[in-house]
Amino acid sequence: MAKVLKAVAMERCIGCYSCMFACARLVHNVLSWSRSGIRVRSLGGLTAGFEASYCLACPKPACAAACPSGALGERPGKGVRYRRELCLRCGRCSHACPVKAIWLDQETGEPVVCLHCGRCVPFCPHGCLAMVTSAETSH
Amino acid sequence: MNGAVPLTLMDVDLERGACRLHRREDLREKVGGSSLAAALYREYGLPGEDAFAPGQPLIFAIGPLTGYYPLMSKVVLGFKSPYSGDYVETHAGGRLALALRFSGLDALVIRGKSPRPVYLVLGDRHFACKDAGHLWGMDAVTTARTIRGSEPRGRGQRSILRIGPAGENLVKYACINVDTFRHFGRLGAGAVMGSKKLKAVMVSGDRSFSLPYQGTSYHKVYRQIYQRITGSGVMAKYHDLGTPVNVLVLNGLHSLPTRNLSATTFEGAAQISGEYFADKLLLRQIACSGCPVGCIHIGLLREKFSPEHEYYYKQVSYDHEPIFAMGSMLGIAPGEAVMLLLDEAEKWGLDVISCGVALAWATEARAAGLIGDEQTLVPLAFGKLEPYRQAIAAIATRANEFYRLLGEGTAVAAARYGGAEFACVLGQEMAGYATGPVYFVSQALGFRYSHLDSAGYQLDQQKTSMLEEALNYLEREERQRLMLTCLVACLFARNIYDQETIAAALAAAGFSELAQNLEERFTSLQRERWRVKKESGYDPHRVAIPRRFHEVKTLQGKLDAAFMETLRRAYAARIAGY
Numbered sequence: 001m002a003k004v005l006k007a008v009a010m011e012r013c014i015g016c017y018s019c020m021f022a023c024a025r026l027v028h029n030v031l032s033w034s035r036s037g038i039r040v041r042s043l044g045g046l047t048a049g050f051e052a053s054y055c056l057a058c059p060k061p062a063c064a065a066a067c068p069s070g071a072l073g074e075r076p077g078k079g080v081r082y083r084r085e086l087c088l089r090c091g092r093c094s095h096a097c098p099v100k101a102i103w104l105d106q107e108t109g110e111p112v113v114c115l116h117c118g119r120c121v122p123f124c125p126h127g128c129l130a131m132v133t134s135a136e137t138s139h
Numbered sequence: 140m141n142g143a144v145p146l147t148l149m150d151v152d153l154e155r156g157a158c159r160l161h162r163r164e165d166l167r168e169k170v171g172g173s174s175l176a177a178a179l180y181r182e183y184g185l186p187g188e189d190a191f192a193p194g195q196p197l198i199f200a201i202g203p204l205t206g207y208y209p210l211m212s213k214v215v216l217g218f219k220s221p222y223s224g225d226y227v228e229t230h231a232g233g234r235l236a237l238a239l240r241f242s243g244l245d246a247l248v249i250r251g252k253s254p255r256p257v258y259l260v261l262g263d264r265h266f267a268c269k270d271a272g273h274l275w276g277m278d279a280v281t282t283a284r285t286i287r288g289s290e291p292r293g294r295g296q297r298s299i300l301r302i303g304p305a306g307e308n309l310v311k312y313a314c315i316n317v318d319t320f321r322h323f324g325r326l327g328a329g330a331v332m333g334s335k336k337l338k339a340v341m342v343s344g345d346r347s348f349s350l351p352y353q354g355t356s357y358h359k360v361y362r363q364i365y366q367r368i369t370g371s372g373v374m375a376k377y378h379d380l381g382t383p384v385n386v387l388v389l390n391g392l393h394s395l396p397t398r399n400l401s402a403t404t405f406e407g408a409a410q411i412s413g414e415y416f417a418d419k420l421l422l423r424q425i426a427c428s429g430c431p432v433g434c435i436h437i438g439l440l441r442e443k444f445s446p447e448h449e450y451y452y453k454q455v456s457y458d459h460e461p462i463f464a465m466g467s468m469l470g471i472a473p474g475e476a477v478m479l480l481l482d483e484a485e486k487w488g489l490d491v492i493s494c495g496v497a498l499a500w501a502t503e504a505r506a507a508g509l510i511g512d513e514q515t516l517v518p519l520a521f522g523k524l525e526p527y528r529q530a531i532a533a534i535a536t537r538a539n540e541f542y543r544l545l546g547e548g549t550a551v552a553a554a555r556y557g558g559a560e561f562a563c564v565l566g567q568e569m570a571g572y573a574t575g576p577v578y579f580v581s582q583a584l585g586f587r588y589s590h591l592d593s594a595g596y597q598l599d600q601q602k603t604s605m606l607e608e609a610l611n612y613l614e615r616e617e618r619q620r621l622m623l624t625c626l627v628a629c630l631f632a633r634n635i636y637d638q639e640t641i642a643a644a645l646a647a648a649g650f651s652e653l654a655q656n657l658e659e660r661f662t663s664l665q666r667e668r669w670r671v672k673k674e675s676g677y678d679p680h681r682v683a684i685p686r687r688f689h690e691v692k693t694l695q696g697k698l699d700a701a702f703m704e705t706l707r708r709a710y711a712a713r714i715a716g717y
Binding site: 014024025028030035051126 | 240
């Protein structure tokens with residue numbers, strides 16, 4: 001069974017952003033708090049807690065359906081696959097995502113989406129994130 | 140590589156409400172943070188003029204490693220202090236360091252005086268100077284909430300600096316509140332903002348920076364540092380009980396300043412201890428951006444406000460220094476009462492240490508008959524909560540002549556009313572360590588009059604009376620800390636970032652040149668920074684240590700006043716020679 005990322009315990013999050021920096025560093029090879037497949041944000045000052053946005057690996061991904069050029073395609077049980085050479089940078093995937101988990105990078109214009117590779121998980125100091133089998137993803 | 144990239148500096152002119160960007164290759168040799176701010180003060184500052192002169196700059200500086208490694212998460216603010224009248228620094232965490240990094244700014248210089256209250260919204264690809272008429276007079280907590288509501292940019296990932304009424308009213312120890320619960324706390328940076336009619340600054344940016352390829356040393360060094368921070372237990376105390384772990388330790392060592400330092404143990408220590416807060420009040424911990432430790436301890440304050448079961452709750456941040464200043468120093472316990480006072484200082488935008496120590500002096504002066512109700516307006520007495528709550532507001536609003544003077548600093552009020560011998564002032568109001576002569580001298584003469592300058596309390600615990608040993612310790616410790624505050628690292632990471640690690644981290648991030656000859660470079664930068672301070676009016680020979688510090692019982696028993704005086708003179712002479 002394929003494994004996907006899940007924010008299993010965001011109530012423990014301290015807002016250090018180590019997960020985002022890990023994705024940017026290890027997947028995109030940049031120092032960034034935006035070019036990351038997972039985004040953590042405070043919910044109105046730091047007293048209100050934090051939320052994580054990331055690809056929920058929908059069974060019928062709306063982003064892939066909206067992509068006019070075949071750059072985003074379904075990966076059964078594992079979210080979507082992105083092929084840069086096919087991307088028009090039109091942004092329709094970002095608009096189509098029901099949980100707004102695809103960002104358009106302001107410098108490249110490309111969509112940034114979680115690959116469910118799990119490289120962010122060991123960098124969370126509080127076990128907020130985990131890789132779970134696709135069957136356990138009821139959010 | 141990174142080392143060849145020029146620094147980017149944003150220079151804001153509040154009078155015109157405009158800014159300019161400068162690219163400065165020549166500033167790379169100043170590394171960043173403390174030394175960069177000092178170099179920029181030499182360039183932009185007005186060392187001979189008053190701290191409130193419109194042209195005086197506020198200089199916010201990050202460093203070459205900001206964001207590149209964990210705990211590289213602090214910002215240095217260099218400015219001429221209206222409190223001490225010389226060039227000083229104050230440091231803060233929160234999100235500001237990363238917000239500046241991702242705005243593409245290595246330093247932000249704010250100069251001039253706006254004709255009307257304004258706030259700045261700036262960062263990557265944007266700058267605006269906006270009317271703050273609706274924010275003027277507002278407390279620091281509500282100000283941030285209002286800006287969060289009205290400014291859509293960067294929501295959830297931005298930094299907001301602002302002042303409360305104390306800064307607007309030019310109280311000389313008004314702070315700048317940073318994000319939620321962090322501060323540029325000491326020496327009156329908030330009053331400088333107030334003098335410029337600058338209520339707030341919001342910084343946000345989304346830029347990205349290329350990193351060395353996978354498999355190169357950067358990724359290896361990063362992983363090693365990250366593992367030492369999260370896996371080795373070195374940082375555990377900061378996350379667990381946090382800095383208030385010191386309360387009981389210092390109390391046991393006869394080093395917890397109590398009731399205006401008339402004592403060094405507090406009978407209520409157990410009820411204001413880190414353990415008490417953790418068991419009864421701790422809601423959760425949060426972190427500065429880029430720090431997996433999470434040392435910011437948030438307590439839950441629940442207060443009943445009617446005879447029925449009606450409560451409100453607040454979240455209040457606590458640390459050792461605020462607890463000593465509003466707790467043992469005022470004879471206040473338990474932790475819940477301390478949190479009520481911390482919350483007041485937070486809203487009014489006052490430096491909590493100076494505020495608590497000033498009120499402790501006022502309490503003793505009142506008991507000694509030097510001042511009365513006409514001055515204090517409320518019956519200040521050690522252990523009585525409500526009068527202190529009202530007195531904090533009176534300082535912030537400068538309610539009468541007495542509170543106006545108290546807002547200039549404890550020593551200023553003591554000069555007018557008497558009681559200078561028990562004013563607990565070491566350059567500025569003392570921090571929460573009554574460990575002995577090395578600490579007292581280190582704060583009194585320190586660059587930012589802080590326990591963080593050179594940490595004399597560690598040497599006090601070894602009970603040294605060797606002059607040369609103490610002098611060399613202070614000089615070396617200050618240099619080590621300067622390395623960290625140039626990068627800019629959190630000083631809690633000083634056991635992680637030793638010189639070898641700093642050199643490896645700089646080289647791996649592309650700053651090979653800066654990684655060479657660290658000791659030599661920082662010896663020179665240390666002296667340069669002192670020269671900037673001296674040019675602005677600092678005279679180390681003029682610093683006095685009030686009599687209370689000579690008489691107090693510390694962990695060494697009765698303090699060796701002769702040794703302290705010898706050390707004070709010798710350290711002053713060494714600084715004068717830089």
